[in-house]
Amino acid sequence: GYLLKIADRIEAEAREFATLEALNCGKPINAVLNDEIPAIVDCYRFFAGAVRSMPGVVAGEYLPGHTSMVWRDAIGIVASIVPWNYPLMMMAWKLAPA
Numbered sequence: 001g002y003l004l005k006i007a008d009r010i011e012a013e014a015r016e017f018a019t020l021e022a023l024n025c026g027k028p029i030n031a032v033l034n035d036e037i038p039a040i041v042d043c044y045r046f047f048a049g050a051v052r053s054m055p056g057v058v059a060g061e062y063l064p065g066h067t068s069m070v071w072r073d074a075i076g077i078v079a080s081i082v083p084w085n086y087p088l089m090m091m092a093w094k095l096a097p098a
Helices: 002-012 014-025 029-053 087-095
Strands: none
Touching (some): 002 014, 014 029, 014 087, 029 087
């Protein structure tokens, strides 16, 4: 799904993301590359897996030869207040579960 694609893209372009994060926040690039980027990727992958095992009862087919479907709708909006020192990490923590 989309969350796995985001994780793969961040991982593939880790150096570029780390460079931007280091410049933006004034951190050593190695700290971002070795500590933050893997955690960000892991966050997206975790929630990509979690969404596949959402609890709930799924009804079977009501009539032979007919297919039943489950439709999930969003239930609200997300507001996010984030600190200045971890913008990519905060984005992952807020967007991935949403």
